[in-house]
Structure formats: structure tokens, C-alpha cells
Amino acid sequence: MIQRVQTIFLFLVAVAMGLTISMDLWVQEIAASGESYSLSALFMNHTSASGEIISSDSTWYIAALAAFVGFLAIISIFQYRNRGRQMMFNMVNSLLMVGLVALVFLTTKGINSDLGLTESGSYKVGFWAILAAMVCNMLANRFIRKDEALVRSVDRIR
Template identity: 30%
Template sequence: MLQRIQSIYLFCCMLTAGVLPLFISLWTTTSKKEVFVADNVLYTALFGSTVLLALVSIFSYKKRQNQFVINRLNMILNFIIIGLLVYHSLNLSGEAKVSMKGIGMFLPIFSIVFLALANKAIKRDEDLVKSVDRIR
């Protein structure tokens, strides 16, 4: 059942959280040095755990409720990442170290969108199975 639409959404979430942060910078310092996810151990671990949760969710397709819960946990993790990125960008005094925010700060938002779409498809599958069970 890996051909379901939620698996495609989860794969897009994996790409958004696992591959794109390697090529898209989070911010640029005043010395014109681009900062990537791989430069910070905390962000690397958080983005890596997002990828891991999405991978676990893809392969737990037989248990739709567990898949739904794993996706919810992944959304919470992405909100934590957003909070840390916002805290880091606002905590610096007077833009002393960060001169320009990058598009990489919005990657967790894209991951949340893909996870929400996957949860919507999982819910639709669950409703379909329940309706078929009522007929029997």
C-alpha cells in the first residue's frame, strides 16, 4: 500500500525536511556567510528526526490510527523547529549576527502542509474502511 496518496505526501515531507535544508540556507550572516542546517547540531537532529518520523509513518500503512498519530507528533516537532528558528532570529541583538533570513526558515511550514494533507488522506481512508465495515 505504498502507492497511496498519503505516502506521496509523506515522501514530499521527507524531501522538504531532509534534502532541501542541505541546499537552502537558513540565514546569511553580516559577513555574507550562509548558514545551513548542517552547521548546527540541534537543527540537524530536529530535521533528521522529522525525516525519521515521516519514514516510520510511511511504513506503518497497515495501522492508520498509528500513522495519524505519528504525523501529529511530526507536526508538533515541526512547530518546535519553527519556534526555535524564530527565537534564534529574534534573540540576536539588533541584527548583529543575522543580516538576511533565508527561505530555509520556511521549510518546516511546508512540511506541516504536507503532513496535514497526508492526515486528511488517512482520515478519508479510515472513513472508507468504516463505511465498508458497516455494510457487512
């Protein structure tokens, strides 16, 4: 039964991971020099006041983890016949998303400490999409548990 409510939530997790990969996660602007640092899932760019990229570092590991989380959510959609396995996939996905948030947070804090800045910058849509995906994953697990309880109650009646 692929047309269940948890399928929608798991699909939203995959969409949110797509947003995480394609949008900026964090931006730090230095007011004194006009330079800025921006973190996306693929690159960390240091931009001058005129808009030229001074340096660019790869952050492929963030994109890889986000892509794996999205892929795991898609796999979980098709595990509807085995609700226990589906819940296990979602629990692993939750742990990976917590790790993704921690990875982004530690990366941004490391940049701020290297620069000696007290301001933390601003988190953008890509970062908030990870948190939205965590909520959707939690709701999907809740509805999977409800389905499992319904099946067990029907089996008890027989």
C-alpha cells in the first residue's frame, strides 16, 4: 500500500534532501571588509566585496550524506510490506540527519573560530530543510507505528 500517509512524509524527506544539496546552508558576511563565506552542500566559497570568488573548498561529504539520506528515504517508501524494516530504515535515517546537522554546525563553527568572529552567520534554506526532513521522518515513523498497531489489533480479533 504505497498510498499511505507515511509515503508522503518519506517523499518530503527526499525532497528536503534535494533542497539541502541544491541550496546554500550558511552565509557569513564580514561587515568590515565586505567579504563573505558561504557554505553549500558541495562547496565552501570565500567571496570578496566585489563578488569574485577568492577561494573555494570542496564539501562533498555533506552532499554525499544528504544524498544517502534521500536515497534511504526512497528505499524506505518501498518497504511498506515489512513495517519493522521500514521503521529501522527511518531510525537509521534519523541518526544520519542528526549527524548531518552536527556536521554542518561543526563546519560553520570551525570557520568562525578560524576567522576569530563572534557572530555566527545566518543559516539558510538548505540547513532548515534538514530540520524539516527530520520532522517529516519522525511523522512517518509515527504513522508506520500506527499501522503496525492496527494490524496487530486486527490479528488479535481473529
